[in-house]
Amino acid sequence: MCASESIRILSTYYYYYESLVGKLLLVSDGANLNGIGLPHGKMKRKHELSWVNDIQPFKKPIAQLEAYFRGERKSFDVAVSLSGTAFQTSVWKTLKKIPYGKTWSYREVAGYIGRPRASRAVGSANGLNPIPIIIPCHRVILSNGNDGNYGGGKRLKKRLIKRNQDSPQEVERRFKAYEKDKQHWKDYDYILSLIHISEPT
Secondary structure (H helix, E strand, O other), X not given: OOHHHHHHHHOOEEEEEEEOOEEEEEEEOOOOEEEEEEOOOOOEOOOOOOOEEOOHHHHHHHHHHHHHHHOOOOOOOOOEOOOOOHHHHHHHHHHOOOOOXXXXXXXXXXXXXXXXXXXXXXXXXXXXOOOEOOEOHHHEEOXXXXXXXXXXXXXXXXXXXXXXXXXXXXXXXXXXXXXXXXXXXXXXXXHHHOOOOOOOO
């Protein structure tokens, strides 16, 4: 391995991707996607000064996210690297098994991993998911049917759930509106107003 290849592998890369749900911070080690920072809430993240700004490691994730937001893709096959406890990683891997357009309760996730009494711990692990959207933690809701909390904000969670349940025609209509007027779509409140979601009380 040459020196330049060694430096690249040891570096952390980032890129800010203007998506249909706002600006996403993508983070990679050069081979695997390590994280996604959402536009708002506890999952909002900023890059560190030592990181390298480079779109190259993110071409495949961005292409798949674009297809996902267009309604042309229902799952992802990008390489990811998860750093967490054995319990956390088991929860995160289970989230990818929740079918597109469906939701599971925290209790159902706990039951799936063989820990039926660990609903609260599942909620904690869900909130620490480092790669939201691609690992769909937004599809986990409360047993009573309420959406529950979300690290990107309750409005965004509701929007992501609704988008997964929309018809292909509705998804395409929204994406065309986004393509037509991207400047307005950078306004978070404008984005959410298009699907008539108000701030929860």
